[in-house]
Amino acid sequence: MESLIVWLSEFPSLSRGELRDFRKGIDQAFREFTQQYGAGLESFFDPLLSFLIWSERMLLAAPWPLVIAAIAGLAWLGSRSLKVVAGVIISLLLIGYFGMWEDTMRTLSIITVCTLVAIAIGIPLGIVMARSNRLQAMINPILDVMQTMPSFVYLIPVVMLLGIGKVPGMMAVIIYALPPVVRLTNLGIRQVDSSVVEAANAFGCNAWQKLVNVQLPLALPSIFAGVNQTIMMSLSMVVIASMIGVTGLGQPVLKAITNQYFSLGLLNGLAIVAIAIIFDRVSQRYGLRLQKHRQGGHHA
Amino acid sequence: MPEIKISIEGLTKIFGKNPSAMLKLVDAGMDKETLLKKHGHVLGLHDINMQLHERNIEVVMGLSGSGKSTLIRHINRLIEPTSGKVMVDGEDVLAMTPGALRNFRQQKTAMVFQKFALLPHRNVLENVAFGLQTQKKEKSFIDHQSRMWLDRVGLKGYENHYPAQLSGGMQQRVGLARALACDADILMMDEAFSALDPLIRSDMQDLLLELQAELHKTIVFITHDLDEALKIGDRIAILNGGKLVQHDTPQQILLNPADDYVDRFVADVNRTRVLLAKSIMVDEKPEQNADSVTCRDDETVDTVLHTLLSEDGSYVIVENSKGKRVGYIDKETLADSVFQIEKKSAA
Ligand SMILES: Nc1ncnc2c1ncn2[C@@H]1O[C@H](COP(=O)(O)OP(=O)(O)OP(=O)(O)O)[C@@H](O)[C@H]1O
Ligand SMILES: [Mg+2]
Numbered sequence: 001m002e003s004l005i006v007w008l009s010e011f012p013s014l015s016r017g018e019l020r021d022f023r024k025g026i027d028q029a030f031r032e033f034t035q036q037y038g039a040g041l042e043s044f045f046d047p048l049l050s051f052l053i054w055s056e057r058m059l060l061a062a063p064w065p066l067v068i069a070a071i072a073g074l075a076w077l078g079s080r081s082l083k084v085v086a087g088v089i090i091s092l093l094l095i096g097y098f099g100m101w102e103d104t105m106r107t108l109s110i111i112t113v114c115t116l117v118a119i120a121i122g123i124p125l126g127i128v129m130a131r132s133n134r135l136q137a138m139i140n141p142i143l144d145v146m147q148t149m150p151s152f153v154y155l156i157p158v159v160m161l162l163g164i165g166k167v168p169g170m171m172a173v174i175i176y177a178l179p180p181v182v183r184l185t186n187l188g189i190r191q192v193d194s195s196v197v198e199a200a201n202a203f204g205c206n207a208w209q210k211l212v213n214v215q216l217p218l219a220l221p222s223i224f225a226g227v228n229q230t231i232m233m234s235l236s237m238v239v240i241a242s243m244i245g246v247t248g249l250g251q252p253v254l255k256a257i258t259n260q261y262f263s264l265g266l267l268n269g270l271a272i273v274a275i276a277i278i279f280d281r282v283s284q285r286y287g288l289r290l291q292k293h294r295q296g297g298h299h300a
Numbered sequence: 301m302p303e304i305k306i307s308i309e310g311l312t313k314i315f316g317k318n319p320s321a322m323l324k325l326v327d328a329g330m331d332k333e334t335l336l337k338k339h340g341h342v343l344g345l346h347d348i349n350m351q352l353h354e355r356n357i358e359v360v361m362g363l364s365g366s367g368k369s370t371l372i373r374h375i376n377r378l379i380e381p382t383s384g385k386v387m388v389d390g391e392d393v394l395a396m397t398p399g400a401l402r403n404f405r406q407q408k409t410a411m412v413f414q415k416f417a418l419l420p421h422r423n424v425l426e427n428v429a430f431g432l433q434t435q436k437k438e439k440s441f442i443d444h445q446s447r448m449w450l451d452r453v454g455l456k457g458y459e460n461h462y463p464a465q466l467s468g469g470m471q472q473r474v475g476l477a478r479a480l481a482c483d484a485d486i487l488m489m490d491e492a493f494s495a496l497d498p499l500i501r502s503d504m505q506d507l508l509l510e511l512q513a514e515l516h517k518t519i520v521f522i523t524h525d526l527d528e529a530l531k532i533g534d535r536i537a538i539l540n541g542g543k544l545v546q547h548d549t550p551q552q553i554l555l556n557p558a559d560d561y562v563d564r565f566v567a568d569v570n571r572t573r574v575l576l577a578k579s580i581m582v583d584e585k586p587e588q589n590a591d592s593v594t595c596r597d598d599e600t601v602d603t604v605l606h607t608l609l610s611e612d613g614s615y616v617i618v619e620n621s622k623g624k625r626v627g628y629i630d631k632e633t634l635a636d637s638v639f640q641i642e643k644k645s646a647a
Contacts, residue, residue: 199417201378203431203482204406213430217421293462294420 030157038161045167052113052166059105067105068092075278079285087281091274100249100271107238107248108275110166114173114234119227122178126185126223127211136186143179151176151240159244169246173237180229188222189215221294224287231279238272249275305486305518306352306375311384313370313542316341319382332541344370346542348384354485355516357508359529361565362539368522371539372488375520376409377401388486406435410479414491416471418463424474425450425459431482449477453507469500473507480511487519494523505532526566530554530574538562551579572602572638580637581618581627590614597626605634 014022059067068089075088095104129136151172158168192215200210216223242250249268256265314322314335322341332343345367352358360368373379374386377393386393388408396404410431418427428446437445450456453473463471472492479487493501509532512519523529529536530550537547538561546558554574557563578597593613595604597620608616608631616629 193417195413195415195417196419198378199411199413202376202405202409202411202488203434204402204404205434206402209434213433214419217419220421293464 030160034160042162042167045162045171048113048117048170049167052110052170055109055113056106059109060102064096064101071278075282078282080289081281081285084278084281084285088278091278095271095274098267098271100252100268103247103249103252103268104271104275107235107250107272110170110173110241110246110248111231111234111238111275111279114170114177115227115231117170117174118178118181118230118234121174122181122226122230123185123223126182126226127189127216129182129186130189130215139182143182146175147179151237155244164245166246169241169244172244173234173241173246176237177230177234180233181223181226184226184229185219185223188219188226191222192218221287221291224283224290228280228283228287231283232276235272235276235279302353302356304351305354305356305389306520307385307387308348308350308352308371308374309385309387311348311371311374311386312346312382313344313367313374313379314341314382315344323382343542345374345381345539348544350537350544350547352518352520353535354518356534357512357519357521357532359533359536360520360522360539361524361526361529361536363524366539367542368524368539369490370542372490372520372522375486375488376405376411406431406482406484408484409486409488410482410484412472412475412479412487412489412492414494416463416468416475416495418471418474418478420463423460423462424455424466427463427474428477428481430478435482445481445483446477449481450474452480452511453477467500469496469504472496472504476504476507480515485518487517489519489521491522491524493528494525501528508532526569530569538565550574551576555579570602572605573600575601575637577601577604577616577618577629578626580633581616581629582633583627585628586615586630592617594619596621601634601637604629605638608634 013019062070071092072085072089076085079085092104095101125139129139154175155168155172158171162168162171196214196218197210200214205213238246238248238250239253240250242248242254249272252268253265253272255261256268312323312326313319314326316322316339319341322335322339325339326335326343326346335341335343348371360371362368370379374381375388375393377386377396381394388404391404393401393404419430422430425443425446428450429442432442432445447456447459450459453476455470455473455477458466458470463474466474472495475492493504496504505528508519521529521532533550535547535549536553538545538553538558540561546553546562548556548558551574553562554566554569554571557566576597577595577599580601581597591611591613592615593607593611594617595607597618599607604616607613614631616634617625618627618629620626
């Protein structure tokens with residue numbers, strides 16, 4: 001009787017010693033794995049790293065008016081809106097005026113690289129996921145984990161493997177930012193009007209023709225919403241990534257937190273917000289233009 | 301004897317988890333409702349046997365859920381049957397490998413859909429080109445063909461419009477041009493005109509008949525509108541609950557409905573507009589020697605009556621298409637038949 005009460009009031013758990021051995025075992029195994037494969041993995045990510053460094057150098061070495069002109073030009077191509085372009089130029093000028101030009105360029109380049117990688121992985125993954133319910137059932141929980149697991153937890157093995165620096169930072173950003181583009185690619189393809197897909201089959205399309213001519217174009221607005229979210233999520237990771245050695249706007253924010261410099265934190269925070277808004281407006285406008293033929297309206 | 305283009309033999313389709321197990325029950329005579337209630341399977345089609353003739357417009361009719369769409373989708377194997385056979389030009393569609401099936405769909409069949417199913421991101425010309433692009437034809441050929449067919453359906457000048465900018469009737473013209481551009485022998489139309497309003501719909505029927513007079517395709521046309529079926533069908537197949545109840549010419553279906561279901565189906569039709577002179581004419585020449593009028597044996601009773609009254613004749617001489625005299629209709633017979641027909645229509 002008494003033992004039952006004890007059993008009920010105290011959760012039956014592993015003893016401390018057992019638990020320690022358990023964790024030790026895992027850590028030990030992982031450490032060995034790191035020693036064996038760490039170097040190999042590092043060189044695997046080398047191309048990514050050189051791409052990042054190259055784009056950073058480009059943005060930093062180029063004269064600032066040229067950079068602003070290029071970014072404004074891209075914004076125009078994407079949005080076709082003078083208002084958005086004016087907003088872009090003004091924000092960039094203010095950022096430069098307040099001395100955040102270099103950090104902003106670093107952040108821009110890491111966001112760009114991470115977004116490109118996320119798209120390159122995410123869209124194909126979303127496509128295969130849309131083709132099979134089994135695969136969807138397998139991948140969805142993994143995406144949930146990627147989005148909800150605190151980044152520090154998966155950063156531990158990444159840092160153990162690759163050390164502190166740009167690559168683990170990028171990995172953290174990519175892992176966090178990948179799910180939306182995968183999910184929305186999958187969803188977008190699954191939601192394509194079934195009668196149009198049937199028409200493609202009836203006209204004898206093979207899988208590739210169907211994908212390229214029907215499914216992807218019709219899913220594009222959804223895929224684009226995914227890309228937009230992916231960009232926003234990678235921006236929100238900038239500060240965390242700076243803790244493991246990613247340079248850019250995150251580092252001054254980190255410094256501001258530890259030293260309680262309110263204005264420094266605010267300025268850099270605002271710069272991050274400005275970049276986010278620029279990306280968002282441009283990509284949203286672009287997304288709208290992609291859809292312009294779909295909604296009944298009359299355009300020339 | 302007309303050539304058989306499509307032959308469907310013992311076709312059964314059961315929707316559900318374990319259709320082959322249900323096949324025995326259905327073959328033993330279980331009906332659609334019982335199968336659904338007791339076993340949770342849907343009987344789509346049961347033991348359909350039919351021959352579709354080359355160069356005909358073969359109409360498939362039936363109420364909603366009777367299996368019309370399921371049937372037409374078996375012809376190009378968009379749906380796999382539970383059992384049975386589908387032969388097109390003597391070739392077994394169910395035996396085709398995926399590649400052969402794609403070729404078959406590209407070259408032998410083309411389809412027009414109720415909801416148009418156009419590509420919203422492509423302009424009208426690019427939509428018409430879709431089938432030919434799938435066939436990887438040469439660019440200049442695709443362009444030429446697409447423009448030609450767009451012109452044929454009356455949409456010249458709309459090449460650069462997008463589907464969303466067009467009315468329903470115009471969108472379906474694009475759908476029709478897309479199908480015709482493939483140059484396939486078989487044209488399948490699943491309630492292609494059902495989404496259109498009556499006037500536009502009538503225009504589209506006329507367009508289809510006009511094109512068919514020239515192209516002589518084998519057209520499988522689904523509708524649940526009897527007037528449409530009678531207007532365009534060379535033959536009409538009537539489905540009820542997944543079963544084929546009658547497959548015959550419009551005349552025969554009106555004169556000899558196979559069962560109560562068909563009878564009720566055709567009850568509201570204005571028969572004088574459908575029945576032909578040849579189905580009411582008699583062999584003997586009437587006694588009167590007064591004025592006669594002449595008509596063709598494939599004119600409707602309606603038209604014959606009109607001619608007789610307007611030309612003030614007393615009886616009708618019926619000739620066939622070669623001008624040979626094939627029968628007579630006197631005033632009484634005509635009046636009687638109109639009266640009979642109308643009585644039947646009213647009943
Ligand atoms: N994929 C499916 N799964 C389950 N049942 C189906 C499926 N497709 C069709 N059915 C059922 O098969 C029967 C025939 O459907 P079908 O779509 O062929 O009818 P229809 O004659 O074309 O009707 P409508 O005039 O409404 O288009 C219906 O009872 C329908 O519910
Ligand atoms: Mg249907």
